Amino acid sequence: MIFYFYSMKKETTIFGIHPVEEAVSSNVFIDKLFIQKGIANPKIDAIVKDLEKKHCTISYVPFEKLTKLTQGNHQGIIAITSPIAFHPLEEIVENFIHAKENPLFLILDQISDVRNFGAILRTAECTGVDAVIIQKKGGAPVSGDAVKTSAGAIYKIPICKVDHIKDAIYYLQGSGVETIGATEKTEDSLYSLELKKPLAVVMGSEDKGISKSVLAILDHKASLPLLGEINSLNVSVACGAFLYEIVRQRTL
Incomplete structure (x- = not known):
């Protein structure tokens, strides 16, 4: 199954576990992370733990909210990038x-x-x-x-x-x-x-x-x-x- 990036209102939206993992490991600046409520996945848990250290806003939302934000299978996770890095x-x-x-x-x-x-x-x-x-x-x-x-x-x-x-x-x-x-x-x-x-x-x-x-x-x-x-x-x-x-x- 293939997941991909696309532009929405001049923000870059990334969905699917592997693409988000790649973005995090490549130090892409992620401003907001949307996680499906109640989802249990160790890879998603690892992403959340990593981004909590990087001043990212993390929201747990219903499945329907994620579906409205994407044009494909989000696997319970969507990241929206930021054009800048934030400072402690x-x-x-x-x-x-x-x-x-x-x-x-x-x-x-x-x-x-x-x-x-x-x-x-x-x-x-x-x-x-x-x-x-x-x-x-x-x-x-x-x-x-x-x-x-x-x-x-x-x-x-x-x-x-x-x-x-x-x-x-x-x-x-x-x-x-x-x-x-x-x-x-x-x-x-x-x-x-x-x-x-x-x-x-x-x-x-x-x-x-x-x-x-x-x-x-x-x-x-x-x-x-x-x-x-x-x-x-x-x-x-x-x-x-x-x-x-x-x-x-x-x-x-």
Whole structure:
């Protein structure tokens, strides 16, 4: 029986046990792995164990879900590749803390629109962000569309995938990095804060903003002045305003 690769929405989908094994052994960057619920196969178990170490998002789904994703016999396993490799958070944070006086990190709390994600990456690269931190589940896919909308910035800035945003924030805070959340739920203006310090900016999702549990543990919350009748900005635009205020302060 022959299994093969095919392109779907600018992502590469690999299905069948042997092709996925080959991809893993060849160090192909796999972003998501879909496993059939209840399947018992030692080869699949070995693949899962390997990819758990590589920051891959692993989901156990019904047989019907897998069938919708493929045009052939998936054997209970489908892998979707990523155009980039992801970096361990601890390694990235430690490297930049030792290399720079005031490192700058950007945390995206479940930004779901791929165009916003790509635009944010482009701005992050232009403003000297050292690394972007995203959650494994709930965010926009790191796909061909993200590459396009980022204008290639996705290849130039390290991206870390974490299980939980809160854990990443605690780690950063424990490493001496202050955290600041972009939110309208505060009277503190971005322009009132001193930003010449090790810093991590947190941007929330398009519809809900920063989640309440994340907002509660941040060192600072800041808003942008809104002088018109619309009470919110597109998240990529707001992110640009935050990052360029940091640039302005640090280049005075």
